[in-house]
Amino acid sequence: MTQTSPRVGLFVTCLVDLIRPSIGFAAVKLLEDAGCIVEVPEVQTCCGQPAFNSGDRKTAADLARNVIAAFKGYDHVVAPSGSCGGMIVKHYPELFAEGSVDHAAAVDLAARSHELVSFLTRVMKVTAVDAKFPAKATYHDSCSGLRELGIRNEPRQLLASVEGVTLKEMTDAEVCCGFGGTFCVKYPGISDKMLEKKLKHIAASGADTLIAGDLGCLMNMAGKLKREGSHIRVRHVAEVLAGDSATPPLAEAE
Amino acid sequence: MDTSTATFPQNVKRALADSQLQHAMTETGPRFISKRSKAREALPEFDALRDQARDIKDHVLAYLDLYLERYEEKVVAAGGKVHWAATAEEARAAILGICQRVKARTVTKGKSMISEEIDLNHHFEANGITPVETDLGEYLIQLRKERPSHIIAPAVHLTRDQVEADFRKAHTHLDPKRDLSEIPALVEEARQVLRQKYFDADVGVTGANFLVAETGTSIIVTNEGNGDLTQILPKVHVVIASIEKIVPTLEDASTILRVLARSATGQDFSNYTTLSTGPKRPGDLDGPEEYHVVILDNGRSDVLGTEFQDMLRCIRCGACLNHCPVYQAVGGHAYGGVYPGPIGSVVTPALVGIEKAKHLPNASTFCGRCEEVCPMRIPLPRMLRAWREKEFEKHLQPQAMRTGLGLWAFLAKRPKLYQMVTRLAARVLHNRGHGTGRMSSLPLASGWTQCRDFPAPQGKTFQQMWKERRK
Ligand code: SF4
Numbered sequence: 185m186t187q188t189s190p191r192v193g194l195f196v197t198c199l200v201d202l203i204r205p206s207i208g209f210a211a212v213k214l215l216e217d218a219g220c221i222v223e224v225p226e227v228q229t230c231c232g233q234p235a236f237n238s239g240d241r242k243t244a245a246d247l248a249r250n251v252i253a254a255f256k257g258y259d260h261v262v263a264p265s266g267s268c269g270g271m272i273v274k275h276y277p278e279l280f281a282e283g284s285v286d287h288a289a290a291v292d293l294a295a296r297s298h299e300l301v302s303f304l305t306r307v308m309k310v311t312a313v314d315a316k317f318p319a320k321a322t323y324h325d326s327c328s329g330l331r332e333l334g335i336r337n338e339p340r341q342l343l344a345s346v347e348g349v350t351l352k353e354m355t356d357a358e359v360c361c362g363f364g365g366t367f368c369v370k371y372p373g374i375s376d377k378m379l380e381k382k383l384k385h386i387a388a389s390g391a392d393t394l395i396a397g398d399l400g401c402l403m404n405m406a407g408k409l410k411r412e413g414s415h416i417r418v419r420h421v422a423e424v425l426a427g428d429s430a431t432p433p434l435a436e437a438e
Numbered sequence: 439m440d441t442s443t444a445t446f447p448q449n450v451k452r453a454l455a456d457s458q459l460q461h462a463m464t465e466t467g468p469r470f471i472s473k474r475s476k477a478r479e480a481l482p483e484f485d486a487l488r489d490q491a492r493d494i495k496d497h498v499l500a501y502l503d504l505y506l507e508r509y510e511e512k513v514v515a516a517g518g519k520v521h522w523a524a525t526a527e528e529a530r531a532a533i534l535g536i537c538q539r540v541k542a543r544t545v546t547k548g549k550s551m552i553s554e555e556i557d558l559n560h561h562f563e564a565n566g567i568t569p570v571e572t573d574l575g576e577y578l579i580q581l582r583k584e585r586p587s588h589i590i591a592p593a594v595h596l597t598r599d600q601v602e603a604d605f606r607k608a609h610t611h612l613d614p615k616r617d618l619s620e621i622p623a624l625v626e627e628a629r630q631v632l633r634q635k636y637f638d639a640d641v642g643v644t645g646a647n648f649l650v651a652e653t654g655t656s657i658i659v660t661n662e663g664n665g666d667l668t669q670i671l672p673k674v675h676v677v678i679a680s681i682e683k684i685v686p687t688l689e690d691a692s693t694i695l696r697v698l699a700r701s702a703t704g705q706d707f708s709n710y711t712t713l714s715t716g717p718k719r720p721g722d723l724d725g726p727e728e729y730h731v732v733i734l735d736n737g738r739s740d741v742l743g744t745e746f747q748d749m750l751r752c753i754r755c756g757a758c759l760n761h762c763p764v765y766q767a768v769g770g771h772a773y774g775g776v777y778p779g780p781i782g783s784v785v786t787p788a789l790v791g792i793e794k795a796k797h798l799p800n801a802s803t804f805c806g807r808c809e810e811v812c813p814m815r816i817p818l819p820r821m822l823r824a825w826r827e828k829e830f831e832k833h834l835q836p837q838a839m840r841t842g843l844g845l846w847a848f849l850a851k852r853p854k855l856y857q858m859v860t861r862l863a864a865r866v867l868h869n870r871g872h873g874t875g876r877m878s879s880l881p882l883a884s885g886w887t888q889c890r891d892f893p894a895p896q897g898k899t900f901q902q903m904w905k906e907r908r909k
Contacts, residue, residue: 196900198850202860203893205900224904227853235847237804237823238839239830243847250851331806360763364803366839369885371447371801373454376889377767378803407890410876435876435893 192220193258197268198230199399210426211264218308225254233271245279252289261297264422265398266329269299274332305338312345315427322354322391326398339421354389363404379408393417406435442774446797449772462597470760473704491694492815495751505651505684512654516716518729526556529734542640548665549573550645552678554776570635572664581608587770590756595769642672646679648691655715659708675726680734682750697813702755745824749784751814758808780808780818792828799825860899868897
């Protein structure tokens with residue numbers, strides 16, 4: 185590694201930390217392969233989006249301050265999630281009054297923060313990864329990554345470079361899967377209807393693997409796929425790009 | 439206003455179980471989307487026009503009082519009259535007053551959401567006046583005694599079979615062999631019935647897509663031409679519109695018109711764009727003898743200058759409904775108010791109060807597709823979130839949710855404690871999966887597990903493993 189290697193703080197995200205650490209390790213591998221020095225601040229918990237989306241701005245702002253402090257000094261902050269990435273990049277600055285010290289710090293953090301795959305392609309100029317992963321894959325665009333951060337081609341471009349991956353586009357890949365954080369438990373009926381449509385398109389694509397960039401959406405879709413006995417495997421994009429086919433797919437037996 | 443907004447969860451249940459509704463929604467939803475997308479692709483300057491359209495309305499809203507005054511002057515100069523209505527009651531009273539003065543017995547009506555907002559038809563009926571809806575969709579809704587389920591396609595919740603059955607029930611003279619399976623045949627059939635009504639009507643009521651301050655003109659767009667007959671044939675024409683329909687000039691109206699139909703139906707332009715300015719002048723061949731404009735506020739001016747002001751840019755194109763996965767899942771009636779879909783979830787709390795309408799801003803995944811397609815670039819998710827903030831401030835959320843979020847926030851603010859708890863949770867939940875990698879039930883999480891399994895954690899937290907690896 186050269187002296188110019190950027191120092192990257194990994195924002196693990198609360199879901200990856202609790203449910204699927206292998207995504208975090210895949211992210212570390214990808215970042216290191218791209219030439220970054222990766223550190224994981226210990227004091228991080230959650231980006232605060234659940235509070236923000238529940239109308240509790242104060243808690244969201246408190247948690248944002250924690251994240252801002254935890255990631256001071258890193259050249260870049262990277263999250264394996266478009267949703268948490270979007271929260272930091274788009275919404276942190278909205279939490280504080282313009283002109284305040286907090287606001288300036290939030291703007292500064294936002295400018296240094298990225299979703300993982302778009303960071304690899306846009307900042308580290310990665311155009312291909314050195315990985316093998318056998319999969320006929322279909323990619324679901326998670327909403328925040330797509331509409332808040334404009335991520336669309338980046339994951340497809342890198343996935344196409346993985347040896348063994350063939351991409352099969354599904355209809356309406358850009359339509360929400362029905363997760364929506366607390367939405368999916370507050371309105372399970374609507375969420376289920378949205379999932380039902382999503383699963384129909386996934387099945388019709390002919391893919392054997394479903395890939396997305398956000399664990400929340402993946403848990404939602406995997407949960408229903410498995411409930412219905414589907415054999416389609418569910419993976420986070422980082423796992424595939426890192427060639428981690430050894431870890432069992434989401435919601436499947438060890 | 440009568441509303442079932444408060445019972446949103448029950449309305450949703452009914453909607454999800456209604457197979458005809460579900461069938462109708464899957465038929466029409468995708469069609470609107472592909473038409474809009476084609477229209478957009480065919481016009482390279484579409485997004486630039488959206489910026490202009492937004493700027494026009496922002497400018498109007500900043501000087502709304504001036505433009506409204508200007509508009510009134512011009513209407514009066516053209517021989518018309520403006521009636522200001524602060525509330526729905528005042529609007530109803532003004533319209534009824536006009537109708538009673540000319541001893542109206544039937545009133546033809548063009549499509550108008552403001553008419554729905556002030557519940558005009560019921561008021562007419564209660565006062566012995568027969569309202570006749572002339573837009574095909576509205577006509578159907580009137581036959582069925584329902585409310586529109588969509589801003590521009592009021593009967594979108596109905597299947598063709600239902601529509602045909604309704605026609606046959608109401609139009610008993612119909613030859614049972616007559617083919618009514620296609621829309622044009624239905625429009626033709628409605629026209630036959632409506633023809634005489636246009637001539638018999640004493641007053642014609644229309645909405646307005648725009649009120650033009652520079653000329654005192656009201657503009658409506660329709661696809662069936664029913665609006666023209668409604669406003670030209672009766673002796674009296676009453677326009678009902680809300681204050682934010684104002685645009686400064688005809689030029690501004692044309693700019694917004696270029697994004698309106700494209701966003702709504704994917705047409706370059708609606709079939710009819712009709713301008714009316716004042717009553718019939720000496721020498722005119724046709725036109726009404728009286729021209730009235732009832733301008734409704736109904737809480738809108740309270741929204742000016744607040745975080746909700748942007749909602750007043752809305753041109754009621756319906757694109758946000760067509761692209762909303764929640765609207766497409768439950769249809770418009772579930773929202774229980776006058777305006778369904780994303781814009782309805784922003785407007786309804788302003789009309790009926792967040793207490794009654796608190797479900798609407800919550801029934802969104804913030805997927806952002808509405809904002810992505812809105813021709814007026816209204817930040818709908820941001821405003822839905824702002825309503826949730828009001829709800830939070832007023833302590834309207836269910837206790838269980840408040841407690842849960844409160845506990846989570848308490849932990850999330852204390853990283854050390856948080857990591858102890860998550861380590862424990864990762865292990866306990868992992869074990870609950872019994873090696874299958876998932877669980878089909880989970881205490882306190884029935885909202886999740888009623889329709890999907892819960893993926894089991896891998897067993898250790900990332901932080902835990904990261905530390906172990908570094909040792
Ligand atoms: S909010 Fe935007 S997309 Fe929705 S109806 Fe209004 S103008 Fe159309």
